Amino acid sequence: MWVTNYCNYSGAASNLRKRYADIKRPLFLLVLSNTEIATVPGISGAGSAGRYIQHTPAADAEIVSHGRLKTIGVMSDAPSGAVTPAVLTRAALNLSQCAHLLINSGLQIVPGVPYYDLRAERGYDIRIKPGVPNAAVIRIASRKLAAHSDCDLAVIGESIPGGTTTALCVLHALGYGAHVSSSFSSNPIALKEEVASEAMKRASIDVGGLRKDPMRAITLFGDPMMPCVVGLVEGFVSLGKDVILAGGTQMGAVAAVLKQLNVREGVVIVTTKYVFNDTSARFRELIDSLEIDAFSAYPNFSRSTVRALQFYERGEVKEGVGAGGAMALACLSGHSQAVYRREVECVVKQLQ
Amino acid sequence: MWVTNYCNYSGAASNLRKRYADIKRPLFLLVLSNTEIATVPGISGAGSAGRYIQHTPAADAEIVSHGRLKTIGVMSDAPSGAVTPAVLTRAALNLSQCAHLLINSGLQIVPGVPYYDLRAERGYDIRIKPGVPNAAVIRIASRKLAAHSDCDLAVIGESIPGGTTTALCVLHALGYGAHVSSSFSSNPIALKEEVASEAMKRASIDVGGLRKDPMRAITLFGDPMMPCVVGLVEGFVSLGKDVILAGGTQMGAVAAVLKQLNVREGVVIVTTKYVFNDTSARFRELIDSLEIDAFSAYPNFSRSTVRALQFYERGEVKEGVGAGGAMALACLSGHSQAVYRREVECVVKQLQ
Numbered sequence: 001m002w003v004t005n006y007c008n009y010s011g012a013a014s015n016l017r018k019r020y021a022d023i024k025r026p027l028f029l030l031v032l033s034n035t036e037i038a039t040v041p042g043i044s045g046a047g048s049a050g051r052y053i054q055h056t057p058a059a060d061a062e063i064v065s066h067g068r069l070k071t072i073g074v075m076s077d078a079p080s081g082a083v084t085p086a087v088l089t090r091a092a093l094n095l096s097q098c099a100h101l102l103i104n105s106g107l108q109i110v111p112g113v114p115y116y117d118l119r120a121e122r123g124y125d126i127r128i129k130p131g132v133p134n135a136a137v138i139r140i141a142s143r144k145l146a147a148h149s150d151c152d153l154a155v156i157g158e159s160i161p162g163g164t165t166t167a168l169c170v171l172h173a174l175g176y177g178a179h180v181s182s183s184f185s186s187n188p189i190a191l192k193e194e195v196a197s198e199a200m201k202r203a204s205i206d207v208g209g210l211r212k213d214p215m216r217a218i219t220l221f222g223d224p225m226m227p228c229v230v231g232l233v234e235g236f237v238s239l240g241k242d243v244i245l246a247g248g249t250q251m252g253a254v255a256a257v258l259k260q261l262n263v264r265e266g267v268v269i270v271t272t273k274y275v276f277n278d279t280s281a282r283f284r285e286l287i288d289s290l291e292i293d294a295f296s297a298y299p300n301f302s303r304s305t306v307r308a309l310q311f312y313e314r315g316e317v318k319e320g321v322g323a324g325g326a327m328a329l330a331c332l333s334g335h336s337q338a339v340y341r342r343e344v345e346c347v348v349k350q351l352q
Numbered sequence: 353m354w355v356t357n358y359c360n361y362s363g364a365a366s367n368l369r370k371r372y373a374d375i376k377r378p379l380f381l382l383v384l385s386n387t388e389i390a391t392v393p394g395i396s397g398a399g400s401a402g403r404y405i406q407h408t409p410a411a412d413a414e415i416v417s418h419g420r421l422k423t424i425g426v427m428s429d430a431p432s433g434a435v436t437p438a439v440l441t442r443a444a445l446n447l448s449q450c451a452h453l454l455i456n457s458g459l460q461i462v463p464g465v466p467y468y469d470l471r472a473e474r475g476y477d478i479r480i481k482p483g484v485p486n487a488a489v490i491r492i493a494s495r496k497l498a499a500h501s502d503c504d505l506a507v508i509g510e511s512i513p514g515g516t517t518t519a520l521c522v523l524h525a526l527g528y529g530a531h532v533s534s535s536f537s538s539n540p541i542a543l544k545e546e547v548a549s550e551a552m553k554r555a556s557i558d559v560g561g562l563r564k565d566p567m568r569a570i571t572l573f574g575d576p577m578m579p580c581v582v583g584l585v586e587g588f589v590s591l592g593k594d595v596i597l598a599g600g601t602q603m604g605a606v607a608a609v610l611k612q613l614n615v616r617e618g619v620v621i622v623t624t625k626y627v628f629n630d631t632s633a634r635f636r637e638l639i640d641s642l643e644i645d646a647f648s649a650y651p652n653f654s655r656s657t658v659r660a661l662q663f664y665e666r667g668e669v670k671e672g673v674g675a676g677g678a679m680a681l682a683c684l685s686g687h688s689q690a691v692y693r694r695e696v697e698c699v700v701k702q703l704q
Contacts, residue, residue: 027500099500104469114493116468117456141466148379148451150502 002337003328006276006294007287010268016295020153020242020332027151028093028100028246028329029232030064030322031158032057032115034108035123035131035223038162040195042188054108057159060086060321061102061111064093068351071112075351078183082311083348085320088299089157091343092326096333101149103232105138106224116145123166123223126199131166132227135219139231146235154236155270155329157246157322160225167253169196169221174256175208176289180249181281185315189280196221214260222253229254234263243267246325248275248318252286259290270325273298274318297327299341306345354689355680358628358646359639362620368647372505372594372684379503380445380452380598380681381584382416382674383510384409384467386460387475387483387575390514392547394540406460409511412438412673413454413463416445420703423464427703430535434663435700437672440651441509443695444678448685453501455584457490458576468497475518475575478551483518484579487571491583498587506588507622507681509598509674512577519605521548521573526608527560528641532601533633537667541632548573566612574605581606586615594618598677600627600670604638611642622677625650626670649679651693658697 005014013019034054038044044053052074059076062069063086069075076084093100102115106122120138123131132138146154164180171180179189200206203220210217218226229245233254236243245251248271255269273296275283287294301309311317330340357366365371386406390396396405404426411428414421415438421427428436445452454467458474472490475483484490498506516532523532531541552558555572562569570578581597585606588595597603600623607621625648627635639646653661663669682692 099496101500110469112471114468114470114497116466117462118466119464144451145466148453148502150500 001331002299003295003297003331006296008293009291010293012293016328016331023153023242023332025151026098026153026155026329027149028098028155028322028326029103030061030100031103031105031156031225031228032061033106033123033160033223033225035160035162035166036125037123037165037195042191043165043195044161053161056161057107058109058111060084060159061115062113063087064090064100064321065102065113067347077308078317080311080316081308082316083308085317085323087347087351088323088344089321089326091340091347092330095335095340095343096329098329103228105228118142118228120224126166126169126221127195127202130220131222132219132224135215135222135227138224138227142228142231143235146232147239151241153242153244154232155244155246155322155325156229156232157325158225158229158250159321160223163223163225163250165192165195166221166223167250168192169199170217170226170253171256172196172200172207173205173210173217173221174214174260175211176256176286179280179282181275181278181283181318183317183320187280211260214257218257226254226257230257233258233267237263237265237267241266244325244328245269246322247271249281249283249286252283252290255290255292268293268295270295270297270328272319272324274312274315278315278318295328297324299327299344300337301341304341304345306348308348309344353683355647355649355683358648360645361643362645364645368680368683375505375594375684377503378450378505378507378681379501380450380507380674380678381455382413382452383455383457383508383577383580384413385458385475385512385575385577387512387514387518388477389475389517389547394543395517395547396513405513408513409459410461410463412436412511413467414465415439416442416452416673417454417465419699429660430669432663432668433660434668435660437669437675439699439703440675440696441673441678443692443699444682447687447692447695448681450681455580457580470494470580472576478518478521478573479547479554482572483574484571484576487567487574487579490576490579494580494583495587498584499591503593505594505596506584507596507598507674507677508581508584509677510577510581510602511673512575515575515577515602517544517547518573518575519602520544521551522569522578522605523608524548524552524559525557525562525569525573526566526612527563528608528638531632531634533627533630533635533670535669535672539632563612566609570609578606578609582609585610585619589615589617589619596677596680597621598674599623600635601633601638604635604642607642607644620645620647622647622649622680624671624676626664626667630667630670647680649676651679651696652689653693656693656697658700660700661696
């Protein structure tokens, strides 16, 4: 199987298809946000060029929903030419025929396809002021949204440029020393640490200082994606539904908050093998300390003839737009790695 | 009981509480739209003043979701001083504790509370060009939305100023001679007929000419609320869920389209007694020819001390924002007419 168990604390089946054998109505939710932190020069590799960085979530949304751009003029591919993970997600949703729901939680640029609008503001520069002053309001609104969303398995992904830096800062505030991943193959860790440390200094918070107040960590150092995912997970878990956090270190930061809130039942994390392989991110360490069930998805693009996909094998992009979790859905619906890879190639061709 | 059966074609229980005895998870959906037709002088009594007429749905949305205005500066009360039906809907949702979902289907002014955005354009002036060129796209998107909305009974209301004129024109195109209701106590029927007849002349369509192509009637003569409600109902009905169309002649027009599309199973119409009592609208005739189960909700505001509510007894406003259907939810959850009336008075007081 191309989506494999990395660790298992719950004791549930380690085989993905066995674990979710009873699932009938999965729903893929994609949380779209912007944060001012993305505009710190050199911090994010999302989007094809610096000045269009904030267009990335809207472009990703159009690709996931529509299979190509609709109103956004700039592709959300990485500067290297690696294709946006939105393509990987689209291909997986095509195969699994899974319904999806886009959520606008603080977008500055909106897509031309339907979405649920939480009416949240963009995230602010955490070096200057709290990143998400209205985190509590977002959390309540997304909890309500979960309550009337019909599914038995919620797969939750995100697209927010600059989000790994806010994730790093939230993790530090909760006492985790873990580094974070990057869509660059050479991770600008020093710069991210600098931003995080400046933000924590401004707020007079030490490492681990907000372990007992994780929502305050989001308010001060997070981004608007985080309270949205927290609220969604709380809503789904309270109704006894299964949840897959689809992402790497950013979903790791959300999982760290959820752990402190004691929301754990039925929640797993699924990301790509590229994130697990990223030694600079120390992602495995983070997962181990979170004590959460985790799965690793591997599309093996070394077997692809498409150059924009081969980049992934070199550590470019790695994850995003819930791609790993979406692959789990494709795998659950019985599709092989080879079939999935061909579908990704089809989506890439339709984009050109 | 204060919500009573008016007609019963399906043979299901005529007692509202018996009919919906098994309902566990109702959902109130409010479709919010704008159409240029609202700006024809004298055509709509929605909103407190002509220049703010297009703010009405956004204001209504804030009142339903938030209990008061949040970002919109102008109350959506009628020019006479009669309170907006959003207040009646809010009170009913308060009592029933029913979840709600706002849907933006072509708003020009958006509310400051969460909603699902179909990314639809406003409706155009049907005298000049088709009212909803993208009706098919809206219909498909709202069908998808219904598919992942969790409920066993969907109560669907609307807020769109000028919507009775587009309803009249769609009804004519489908062969119905029925007049339509108005939020004015003296219904400007002649003006509405003039607009409808001009639109039909432009498109070279005779009365009844689109009986076999009801979606084309919406495209040419309708507004963006209509394809949204059609898609929602199709989505819910295909999943075997019950549907209440909450409104008067506007929902009558949608019901006429649904009848031609043969989407009928489990669909009823609920509106206020004020609409049934409106002799100028010939609403009873319309309902009879639609062969749909219908219920009438009566809050009896003659017993209220609040003047802005007493206006309803004189035929002002009558219905809107799904108020009648929301009253059915309050009634279903066991609340009496007197308790409901007191809750409405509370909401009115909180607004001031």
